[in-house]
Amino acid sequence: ERENMTLIFDRYNDKLAILPKEQGWITENLHLYQGFWFTSMHNRISVEAVMALQDTFKARPTDIYLATLPKSGTTWLKALVFALVNRNHYKNNSLSTHPLLVSNPHKCVPFIEGEIFKNTPTYVDPHSSRLFATHIPYTSLPQSILDCGSRFVYLYRNPKDVLVSLFHFTNKLRDESRGQMTFEEAFKLFSKGIMPNGPYWDHVKGYHKASLEHPENVLFLSYEDMTIDTMTNVKRIAKFLCCPFTEEEEAEGAVQGIVRLCSFESLSEINKHGNVRGGLPSNVFFREGKVGDWTNHLTDEMSSVLDEITKEKFHGLNISY
Ligand code: A3P
Numbered sequence: 001e002r003e004n005m006t007l008i009f010d011r012y013n014d015k016l017a018i019l020p021k022e023q024g025w026i027t028e029n030l031h032l033y034q035g036f037w038f039t040s041m042h043n044r045i046s047v048e049a050v051m052a053l054q055d056t057f058k059a060r061p062t063d064i065y066l067a068t069l070p071k072s073g074t075t076w077l078k079a080l081v082f083a084l085v086n087r088n089h090y091k092n093n094s095l096s097t098h099p100l101l102v103s104n105p106h107k108c109v110p111f112i113e114g115e116i117f118k119n120t121p122t123y124v125d126p127h128s129s130r131l132f133a134t135h136i137p138y139t140s141l142p143q144s145i146l147d148c149g150s151r152f153v154y155l156y157r158n159p160k161d162v163l164v165s166l167f168h169f170t171n172k173l174r175d176e177s178r179g180q181m182t183f184e185e186a187f188k189l190f191s192k193g194i195m196p197n198g199p200y201w202d203h204v205k206g207y208h209k210a211s212l213e214h215p216e217n218v219l220f221l222s223y224e225d226m227t228i229d230t231m232t233n234v235k236r237i238a239k240f241l242c243c244p245f246t247e248e249e250e251a252e253g254a255v256q257g258i259v260r261l262c263s264f265e266s267l268s269e270i271n272k273h274g275n276v277r278g279g280l281p282s283n284v285f286f287r288e289g290k291v292g293d294w295t296n297h298l299t300d301e302m303s304s305v306l307d308e309i310t311k312e313k314f315h316g317l318n319i320s321y
Contacts, residue, residue, distance in 0.1 A: 054143070061149050062130070075105050081237060166190070223321070231259055
């Protein structure tokens with residue numbers, strides 16, 4: 001597998017070599033490609049994979065994509081939508097255990113830029129909608145996805161909480177040789193737009209614009225809203241994906257069941273041990289799962305710098321959290 005990927009990635013060596021580079025968070029470098037920062041080879045999600053997808057990926061109209069920036073609630077969204085679209089397979093314990101009770105959500109829903117070269121079973125079932133995730137910015141998506149009208153659920157989060165979450169994630173995964181990152185460093189990179197798949201603001205704006213232009217294809221949700229009323233939002237997602245809950249299901253508590261199964265408490269307990277693909281520990285995706293932890297990390301000055309950038313970048317747009 002590794003060899004195969006190396007061969008594919010080698011095709012993009014020349015293209016990669018001329019891209020602007022910046023210091024990375026977890027890994028050494030980030031590369032600027034089509035206006036966004038990406039890691040490179042030997043990472044789970046890399047700029048070469050994005051290039052390869054742009055060249056070769058074949059989407060289907062029935063595909064469902066869960067799009068996010070890292071640390072915006074990807075794991076939660078994967079769990080919720082996986083449970084939602086597969087709810088009839090796992091009703092009444094017809095299969096003895098639900099996959100989410102034994103597997104990390106990242107194993108249940110693959111990233112197109114992480115799994116594209118591997119034939120996992122989730123990929124090949126021609127009878128049901130394929131469920132994928134991606135961190136790729138809207139404007140860099142493979143053309144075939146845009147052309148065939150697949151549906152997207154986009155989840156975004158308050159930039160200050162994304163920054164804090166990414167800071168902790170980075171320090172859990174950084175190689176010892178690089179040492180720990182200071183919060184000051186993280187803040188500087190983030191405000192310059194330098195983070196994997198960032199700038200934050202451009203990523204959010206891209207999907208926001210798409211949701212206005214193609215409301216039937218892109219559902220735009222915030223982590224904060226999901227936290228306040230998960231049930232209503234799960235019902236919205238179900239409706240958007242053309243598999244609304246029936247009255248009977250609602251009466252039976254199907255929505256509550258999914259929300260409970262995918263809650264931070266439940267998933268963080270289930271994923272205490274083990275690894276996800278790529279060798280990351282399963283528990284690294286669960287920290288606090290709360291809104292507003294930024295108040296414990298940002299100085300007033302840092303906070304107002306980010307407020308200014310956000311005000312300017314989101315000017316005239318109805319994006320709130
Ligand atoms: P914090 O670091 O603020 O706790 P991603 O999945 O995109 O990597 O995002 C990770 C963030 O989502 C982390 O935020 C994590 O704790 C939070 N999270 C993970 N599972 C969650 C869940 N089931 N409900 C709510 N938040 C969750």
